[in-house]
Amino acid sequence: MVPTPPPRHRLPHAPAPVSWQDEPGTPDRPPGPGFWAVTRHADALRVLQDPAAYSSLPGPGERPLLRRLLSHQDPPQHTRLRDHATRALTPERGRRFTETARERARALLTRALDTARAADGILDLATAVSDPYTSLNLADLLGIPHADRRRLPGWTGPHALEDTTGYARHLIDHRRRYPDDDLATVLAHNAHLTSDELEMLVPLLLTTGLAPMRDAAAGGLAVLAEHPEAYRELRDGTTEPGLAVEELLRRHPPLLSVRRTAATDTELSGHRIRHGDKVVVSLAAANHDERVFTAPDRLDLARTPNPHLSLGAGPHLCLGADFARLQLRVLYEEVLRALPELRLAGPVPPSGSEVTNGVASLPVRAG
Template sequence: MIPSPPPRHRLPHALGPVVWQDEPGTADRPPGPGFWAVTRHADARHVLQDPATYSSLPGPGELPLLRRLLSHQDPPQHTRLRDHAARALTPERVERFTRTARERARTLLAHALSKARSTDGVLDLAATVSDPYTSLNLADLLGLPHADRRRLPRWTGPTGPHALEDMTGYARELIVHRRRYPDDDLTTMLAHNARLTSAELEMLVPLLLTTGLAPMRDAAAGGLLTLAEHPEAYRRLREEAEELDSAVEELLRWHPPILTIRRTAATDTELSGRHVRRDDKVVVSLAAANHDEQVFAAPDRLDLARTPNPHLSLGAGPHLCLGADFARLQLRVLYEEVLRALPILRLAGPVPPSGSGVTNGVASLPVRAV
């Protein structure tokens, strides 16, 4: 059965679970080579869990700079570096951020609500709360000096070559800084790991910046948008009729922060009866996989108590989100504070998308300060 995601995530020509999609050119972009679109949960998981067949390495025509990022590496290099980062990002280190995250969410909400109530009664919940909340949490985790945090907004937009160059260049500066001035943060721990070379560190730190900024921002705003669009679900959550932990998972399923993940076939293979040739692009639609009727009962219904909930919004396999625990903590705390501060979560205008074809973000989230 073909998954039935929300209309904005449907693939226009997806007549089966794995189907070839052409990439026609546009006014500002030449035609692409085309790709295999993967929409079924089982196929998506298979692709993400099999790096020997479906490689993360950048292909011809992709930015050479991507080869410096851990997210575009394959095992065994990827496995070794990821293990070092995972040992630094311990559950205890993540849990220590709970108090800081809560104080930050409360402060941002209080300021935004006060300003809105003194003007037109409308606040942009993304621009004034969830965006700075997620960016500053990551800055604390990585140990970015306060003077450098003004750089964060330029890295949360589309990551073109200039943004990637700027980010990787800054990562080198941050590593040098934390070797000279150590602190209790993730960059300090990685920078003082004698088993990591400078080149390897320059893969890890930009990865943590790229995967921790825009996707986390989009997950937070996307979850709040979903709750605003489902007032009864918000009411039940506020009355503690639903468990917040399961709600976090369902909001991630419903509004994945990343829409697609691209891989390249490393060898000739077969996927759901389709012959995939070596070097073919294979694009997993996380939004479609998260609405697969073979896996999720009533997938087009928001169910904050849904369990189990094997969504793929945080990835799967070797590239499962390294900061998944940190992401869940941030979302849980943010939603708790919004539920406490706003008896009703009501949209106050249209919610424009961010315009990216890969991330699932919103440009603004106007709500009533009730």
């Protein structure tokens, strides 16, 4: 039996749904000014849905480069740019991509299983299957040339923002010269977007489509591996895959929290929030709010309704939410087909990130 780590949504120093948290220094980081931790679903929604009171603009001490990302913009600039990106991410584009994603998942699983069975019978379902599956899907969607795809793993590291911002210029120029059926081509030929605006959108699609999607996919599989009865129910058709995707996202959000800055003096759950205060919404905690979710610590793949916040809410609801759900559903269906039993073969170590909710590896038995 693999020991389960303590739930990461529990905040040991959060005595109330909204509470002030100190930020002590570490050997490589000076002390911070502190922040308001928001852990209740209703309060989280209020913060995420009110950009006039809670701004997404980078706060003091954050990298100025963040201002170039759509995720760190406020309306009306954010609204205009998001509308252009949303029009490029059409439902029809997603439907056309379904078969490509399915073929990729099957090929990766077949190769990984063959390799494992020829060796010790153990495969790393994260590094061998779900990680390349999600990164190559994004590469196809965005139109990243095959010669550049070796760079994808590096775009999930600490310098991802700098690297992808520099690469965006190259990709935009490339797709202007060599158009194809992909998002970069659609955006690069949009006469309403300036070069600077394109360099906000493309890095956002790269950074939010790589690490969070990778972590959601592997994290959901890890949850299923830790709950064999739920896996069997899903395999046997007792549970609808679309509902299962939502519950796995609730249990394992790809981002643990999101940060906002108070744009004005305001009030939240009886606490006075001052202009400039940092406000951190714990998505993991909000997803376990017993006021909203019955038995929140129980995995219920048929849970409905399931208003989790793992893909955000309000103006910054995940741009590619539908595409993310499609990828996850297809991946889980193909894993269910290839592996009648999903049995862990060792510990599932976390990635170690303080922000994303990833797993470093997911060792399972090939059967």
